[in-house]
Amino acid sequence: MRIAVDAMGGDKAPEIVVEGAVLAAREYPIDVLLVGTQTTVEELLQNYDLGKIKIQVINASQYVLMGEPAQDVVRKKKDSSMHVCARLIKTGQADAMVTAGNTAAALAISRSILGKLKGVSRPSLAMVIPNSIDATVLLDVGANAGNCKSQHLLEFALMGSIYSQKILKKDNPRIGLLSVGEEKTKGTSVTLGAFPLLESASINFIGNIEGNDIVNGTADVVVCDGFVGNAILKFAEGASRMFFDVIRAEFKKSLKAQLGILLAKNALKAFTRKLDYEQYGGAPILGINGACIIGHGKSSANAVKSAIRVASEFVSFNVNVSIEKSLKETREQNLSIELLEDEED
C-alpha cells in the first residue's frame, strides 16, 4: 500500500506533515511517498530515525498556497505537490493521497486528474464530526458550493452510507436528511424531492432530521447540500474557537480558577480527546476515481498520521468499488434516477 502525502500542504507544512508521515510509516504497514520540495523534505527527514520504515521523497517543483483560487492552481501550477500526488494515483504508482492543504484546490485537482467514479454526478466532501456517542458523517461540506439537486443528495446519501460502514464500522448506518422539521413536508424543494428518493433506496433512511441531530447521535450520516454543510462546519470551527477563547480569558482573571483547572487537567484531557475530530483522519472526497483524504490546514502530526491511516483503509476496504455498486443497484431499482450532466464538468 503506497500513500502519496502532500508534504507542502497545511499551515505547518512541511515540518508537521513530514513528522506525521514518519509516525504513520512507523505504525502502519505502508509505503509513504512524500511529495514536495525534495531538498527541504530530505533535510527534515534527517531529524528522524528512519530505520525500518519505508519513506520515499518525490520532488514537485511547485506547491499550492492556502488562499490561492482553485481554478488558477489547476491551470497554472501543474507541477504542484498536489498535482504530483494525484498523478501518482492516476499512473498506478500510489494507491491514495493525503493533503492538509488548500481544500478547494485539492478538490479541483483530484477531480480534474482522477475524474469521477462511474455513476457519480457530483463528488462530495464528507466530514466526520464527533457526537455525544461516537461520530457522524456530514456531507456535503463544500465540494458543491450550492445549487444541488435532489438526486445529488441521494448520491451523497449512498456514498456516505458506505463510508460509515467501511471506515467507521457501522453495520447499518442511519441516514438522516437535514431539514427544518421532522415532518416529510418540511424543507426546500430540493430536500422535499430528495425524501422519496432516499426512502426508496436500499439504505437505512430515518427521515428528516434537524441541525441538533448532527451532534446528538441520532444519525450516523447526515445529508445536506454543500452550502449548508460548509456553513455548519465553519460555524462549528468558529464556535469552538470562540468558546475556548472566552473561557481562557475568564480563567486568566482568577488564580483560584487556574488552580481548579490544574486539578481538572486529566478530565479536561479526556474531554478534548473524546471530541477530537483529528482521530477520524480528515475529510474524504467521495465519488472520485481514487482516494484522497483532506486534512485540516491546522492539522497536527497526529492528525496527518490519522489521515494516512484512513487513506489506507479507504483503499483496503474497497470504498470506491462499493460506491459504484451501490449507485448502479439504486439506478437499476429506480430507473427514473438518471446520471445528471454536471455543469461543472
Added chain:
Amino acid sequence: MRIAVDAMGGDKAPEIVVEGAVLAAREYPIDVLLVGTQTTVEELLQNYDLGKIKIQVINASQYVLMGEPAQDVVRKKKDSSMHVCARLIKTGQADAMVTAGNTAAALAISRSILGKLKGVSRPSLAMVIPNSIDATVLLDVGANAGNCKSQHLLEFALMGSIYSQKILKKDNPRIGLLSVGEEKTKGTSVTLGAFPLLESASINFIGNIEGNDIVNGTADVVVCDGFVGNAILKFAEGASRMFFDVIRAEFKKSLKAQLGILLAKNALKAFTRKLDYEQYGGAPILGINGACIIGHGKSSANAVKSAIRVASEFVSFNVNVSIEKSLKETREQNLSIELLEDEED
C-alpha cells in the same frame, strides 16, 4: 406601554412565564397583560407581592402545545393564548407580545392576525447570537423554511440592520452575506443574486462571510435563508448541549476534577454569563405589523423578563417605522427591486 405575555407558552409555562412577567413588571415601566387560563394564572400570581406593579390577567380558553402543527393551530385554536395576544395588538389594547411557545405557531398566528409591514415580501425570524465581542444578529432562522429569493435576503439585510441599530445600539452595523467563501463569485444562485442588491443598498455591507464569522465578531448582522439559519441555530443548540454533557460525564469520574470545578466556579459563571443568549431576549419576528418576540421553549424567568424588555424597546424605538422607511427608500433608489408576491400568503 402594554405588553401581552403568553402565559401558556414554553416548556415550563405557566409558572416560569408568570415569574418572568412579575420580574419585568417590577423592573420596567410597563403594564403586563398576562394571557392564559385565568384561574391558573391568578392562582400563580398569589405567590408574589404585586404591590405597585401593573399586571392584568386576560383569559384565553385554549393554548398551543409545543409540537402542534402551526396550520392546525391557526385554523382550529382561534382562542389560544397566542391568538389572544396577537388580537390585543391588532385592536390596540397591547403594544407588543411575548411568547416562549411553539415558534412555528407564533409565526403563523402573528402573520395571519397582524399581517405584514408595507414593503415586506416575507417576514423573518432573527436570533441574537453571542460572539467573542458582543452579539451578532442572524436572520432568517426559520420563518422561511426555504426557497428564498435574492430579494428576500435583501429585505432580511435591511430589517436586520435596523434591529441591530435600534436594539443592540450598533451605530453602523456591518452586514455580512453568509456564503462559502469571501469572493463575490462564491455561493448559490440566490446569494450571488443578493450580493449586488446588498452592495447597492444604503447599508454597511461587508460582503460574503463564512460560518465562523457568525461567532467571531466580524459582522453585526449575518443574512442567510431560513433553511441554513435554522440548521445552524439548531446545530448550535445541539453542540452546546453535547459539549456540556460530555464534560459533565468526564468530570463525574474524578473527585479531583470536581474539586477543581468548585475552585473555578466564579470564572465558569462569568463565562456562561458572557455567552448567555437569554440576555438578548429571544427572537424577534421582523416585518410583521406589530411586535412579537419569541423566547426559547426552555426560557427561564430571566429570559422571559429580557424578552419583555426587548418587546418594549422594539416599540419605543419604532423599529417597524424604520423598517418600512428603509424598504421604501431602497426601492426608490433601485426601481428593479419589486415587492414579491408570496406564495405563502
